[in-house]
Amino acid sequence: MSAVQVRGLRKSYGPLDVLRDIDLEVREGEFTVLLGPSGCGKSTLLSAIAGLDPVNAGRIEIGGVDVTDRDPSARGIAMVFQSYALYPTMTVRNNMTFGLRVKRLPKPEIEKRLTWAADMLQLSALLDRKPGQLSGGQRQRVAIGRALVQQSRVFLFDEPLSNLDAKLRAEMRVEIKRLHRELAPTVVYVTHDQIEAMTLATRIAVMRGGRIEQYATPDELYERPQTLFVAGFVGSPAMNFLPVVLRRNGPSVGAELGDLRIPLDAYRFTALPADGTEAILGIRPEHAALAGAGVQVDTETLFMEPMGADTLGWFQLGTEKLAARLAPQVARGVNGPQRLALDIANASIFARDTEQRL
């Protein structure tokens, strides 16, 4: 059963199309992350699901009920905002119970939910403070608590961690993951941070220019990106892109990079491409190694970037630069001409014109 179902959603501000024909299905208990660069429409899509912004066309169902024209509070959602949006003049207690009081829930029920959520988020000692007296992490927890007490079917998060520093962000990420494991709510979560997306999501929808480019599990997204944009956006350090021309010799396909020939026999094409197809060969840095099986190519060492756990080695391959993720021990003392092994089976190839996976 789908908890959230979006069909043919369109939204424009004057001549500017922010959302174009969005289809999205979030299953019960699923953690869906909307990922994309700023301006891709991910927050607008979340606002549309929340009912905070009217849409031009399309349909939104929550829990099987058409809520397209309903007020935010009648959709069975709870939401956590980027700026926390705590009510500044109210105590933590009143912030968390405001929505319940508006809905005129009985006092004992409000008290019960407050205690439960406060325990869950270690907020019990802070209930009588004002938001101004809390740290950033505590404010974020109050904002999550305010959503939890609603005991809604669906939780919406709009870049909730982007105002926190790196260390706190990692802590809150774990906290959110724990809450999702314990309470198993349906979550739609907006972020531009791919680490957040990869670590939290059960499925990620990568958005660009008001469209969903790919909606898949984190593994699938990382290993088999469907478009050039997804391949480039997901993964850090970024995937190497080599502009090649595909040459066919019967069932065997090779890539031509200047004078260089790279056999692509290990790659599983969705359909065999025509001879002379202009393509982009995408290889993740961890799929280029200094030794081992795979297609061997001769390169010239450029420089090394130590990153702690790994070292990113940069090599000149023909006219292009290629990054390889190396173990620090291996990377030390590497210079001069090197032979690299490329793992073509795990590469991605895209048509240069359509930017779709081949």
Added chain:
Amino acid sequence: MKAGRIGLYAFLLGAALFFSIPLLIVVMTSLKPMPEIRTGSIFALPLAPNFDAWVKAWMSACTGLACEGIRVGFWNSFRILIPSVALSVMAGALNGYALAQWKPPGANALLTALMLGAFIPYQVILYPMVKILSNVGLYNSLPGIIAVHIIFGLPVMTLIFRNFYAGLPDELLKAARVDGAGFWRIFVEIMLPLSVNILIVAVILQVTGIWNDYLLGLIFAGRDNAPMTVQLNLIVNTSMGEQEHNVNMAATLLTALPPLLVYFASGRYFVRGITAGAVKG
């Protein structure tokens, strides 16, 4: 201390003295009996300071035919002031909140119109206003003058509050909407408690503006509701008999006192509110 500093303080002291001379003369004169005023210099200190002139100004000075003192005007001013300030500030807050936070269609056009309204000198619209009020039967009445003050106060009040509410994050309203609160509930429970400083600024502006108003009170209030400023003018500009300078001065001071007290009591908030609107932390 450097010579520059000494010069600076000397200049400031001189300027302060210069500007306080008129006030000092008014205060001194109000404490003298008439014979002393007639014979002495206006700069002379009162020989035997007393409040006789103040009592007369308050209790029995003649405003035209009636000789009941300026207290009649004081209470009239109060009756005009309280509802005018309360209603214009509330309406301004509500307008500003609706325009800034709910952004109804045409909000910007309305805002432009309000800007124009705030800058048009009101003498221009006095005559049409008189016609309108007399057509609806409010001319020369207490509700009439109150309505006029509310209408003339609305553009500035709305702009002040709109700018304040536009500075609040959008997400506050969104969070409250997700929580299920409606237009009024959000206004009363979330926005108004946030607006204390700006409310104080607005009240000060309106209290001083409405209390000090003379023209609108003269035209729209009618004889029975004439505010203190109009009564004061009747006392000071009377052409019958001897000019009682001490009573005139005392009546002037009495009229000027309430806005002064408001400033002294709330100047701190005034500065705080204006700067709070300017720099949002």
